[in-house]
Amino acid sequence: MIRRLRKAALLIGPSLGVLVPLLLDSPDHPKAPIMLGIALWMALWWMTECAPLSVTALLPLVAFPITGIATAKETAPRYMTSIMFLFLGGFLIAQAMERTKLHRRIALLILSRWHASLLQIFMGFAGATAFLSMWISNTATTMLMATIAMAVIARLDRQLKSEEMGVITPALLLTVAYSANIGGMGTPVGTVPNLVFLETINTHAPDHAISFLQWMTLGIPVVLAGLAVLYFLLGRPIRKMPWTASAIGSLEEEIQQLGPFRREERFVAWVLGITALAWMTRKGITTEGFTLPGWSALLPYKGVDDGTVAVAAALALFLIPVKEGNPILDREAFGRLPWGIMILFGGGFALAMGMQRSGLSEAIGSQLAFLTDVSVPIMMFGIALGVTFLTEITSNTATTQVLLPILAAVALGSGHDMTLLLATATLSASCAFMLPVATPPNAIVFGTERIPMETMMKAGIKLNLIMPFVIVAIVLLIRPFLP
DSSP states (O other), rough: HHHHHHHHHHHHHHHHHHHHHHHHHOOOOOTHHHHHHHHHHHHHHHHSSSOOOHHTTTTHHHHHHHTTTTTTTHHGGGGOOOOHHHHHHHHHHHHHHHTTTHHHHHHHHHHHHTTTSSHHHHHHHHHHHHHHTTOOHHHHHHHHHHHHHHHHHHHHTTTTOOHHHHHHHHHHHHEEEEEEETTTTTTTTTHHHHHHHHHHHHHOOOOOOOOOOHHHHHHHHHHHHHHHHHHHHHHGGGSSSSSOOOGGGGHHHHHHOSSSOOOOHHHHHHHHHHHHHHHHSSSEEEOOOOOOEEEGSSSSOOOOHHHHHHHHHHHHHHOOOOOOOSOOOOOHHTSSSSSSHHHHHHHHHHHHHHHHHHHHHHHHHHHHGGGGGGGGHHHHHHHHHHHHHHHSOOOHOOOHHHHHHHHHHHHHHHHHOOHHHHHHHHTTTTOOOOOOOSHHHHHHHHHOOSSSHHHHHHOOOOOOHHHHHHHHHHHHHGGOOOO
């Protein structure tokens, strides 16, 4: 069935690109119907994945020049914006953490301090996973933490009854997967949709551009609230379970195997800490009665952004010899960069640029002006709920790439706050908890074959229904502190 759908989509996509401009007319924006056809074509291919996501992302480089929406010289730069370098730098820092095993030490040290009870070690896994997921990919975080979790589970298997392990094992593995999804919301580099949001805001409302620290002002409360929800949902069945401190022995053994803190680990830790601090303090803090300038204001020339900071950190990892006379990273690091995701990322930015240049964004906005009368919280909740369940079956990156420019047009046409709508959609795109195919973390823990599908779906649908309320409430609460 899925194969047939994808084969049909391969033909339907280009057909939409041709037929939509023939069937629709927009005298005020003659290029808008052409752009709508291209957008529907890309959206269909992205959602069905009938072609590789990055291949679909390259369509604007061909379609825009041919249809006159934008020249190749105007389109190509969208594939390597400053936001892209923020992503690139963040991924290189993550590679350095993996090479030095710093990420493993951080996780084990956190867990070694959270083991007084079974519930506490669950929260130790949740906290460690969420923290790491803010800085390295959700997939890498889950692979690491699932390995550690399986070590604990193996020890418990020898000491507890099978009925008890039938409750503990799925709960612990789901805690790892869900915490990785939740933690990615905390920083702009935590997950790709966050960067899509920043670029969309920069494109459609540059006066409301959000800095690294300002995103964390919004993202961290969502992460904390999400972990609290996780605590009550998954923690309830294990609160009365028996616990033996010997289960933590495997963690202590692994910490001992890592040995003392090595020079290269310290160096990467310093780079990560200084980079995070630089990201958070670049723009400073401004309120109605108080202004604390960021460090970029002290520079003689303007133009430094978070991408600059990320690349500077990556250069230090490539150039400073700290590991047996060699730098942490070498030329092989570039081969491990996720170029496909970066092209996908750029394709979304090109799509957003085309919608603006063609007048499609303005045309959509004018058609949706009736939404002015719809309550903003109701609209936000509808967006949160819709995106949450949509990303169960589609890529969250592709979903945000398609949806955020449309929501930006809706905001412009209806007069609603663009930041409210886009932030709600972006955060909700990380809340796919129900199906194994929804996110790589879900798939990784399901692949251990220790979680029944029914258990994942029952826990996941509860989170899917609760998190939209949490996200809407926090976005409305934090919005006055954002530009």
